[in-house]
Amino acid sequence: MRRILLADDYPLIREILKEYFILNYPEIQVVGEAQTGKEAVELCQELKPDYVIMDIKMPIMDGITATGIIKNHSPRTKVICYTGYRHEILEHKALAAGASAFFLKPFDLQDIAGIIMELEKGELNLYQAN
Numbered sequence: 001m002r003r004i005l006l007a008d009d010y011p012l013i014r015e016i017l018k019e020y021f022i023l024n025y026p027e028i029q030v031v032g033e034a035q036t037g038k039e040a041v042e043l044c045q046e047l048k049p050d051y052v053i054m055d056i057k058m059p060i061m062d063g064i065t066a067t068g069i070i071k072n073h074s075p076r077t078k079v080i081c082y083t084g085y086r087h088e089i090l091e092h093k094a095l096a097a098g099a100s101a102f103f104l105k106p107f108d109l110q111d112i113a114g115i116i117m118e119l120e121k122g123e124l125n126l127y128q129a130n
Contacts, residue, residue: 002116003031005047007040007054007063017053020109028116037061041069049077051116056083056090064093071098078119082107 004021006014018030031047034040038061040054052070056063067079081094084105094102101115 002028002051002120003047003049004028004051004053004116005032005034005040005043005049006030007034007037007052007058007066009035009055009058011035013055017109017112021113025113028113035059037063037066040066041073044070044077045073048074051119052077052079053112054079054081056081056094057085064090064097067094067099068097080112080115080119 006017008014008017014033014035018033021028021030031049032043034043035058037054037058040052040058040063041061044052052067054063054066058066063081063083067081070077070079078100079098080101080103081099082103082105083090086104091102100119103111103115
C-alpha cells in the first residue's frame, strides 16, 4: 500500500484527487491533507507518506520551500509538484528542492497516477509537464 499526502490550498482539488485515488487505486491510501506548505511539512513528519502531491503556490509556506524541508527530513519521500503558473524558474526551483516530478495545471488525473506508477518502477525522468 502506497501512502500519499495531498497538499493544496483549494479543498476542492484535494477532494477530487482523494476521490480519484479511492475509486481507481485501492493500493494507494490518502493518509492526509494539507492546505499550506507548513502543514504539509508537519504532516509529512507525522504520517511518513511515500508520496506528497503538492501545489507550489500555497499560503504561509510555498510548495518549493516545503519540498526542500520534506526531502531534508525524509529523503525517501517522493514529492510531486504542480502549478498553474507557466514559469520555467518554478520548475527548476521545484526540481532543485528535490521534487521527483513536476507538471502543470490543468492536468488529467490519470497523468498523476501515471507519474506515481513510473516513479514506482524507477522509469520517470525528473521532469514531467503538460
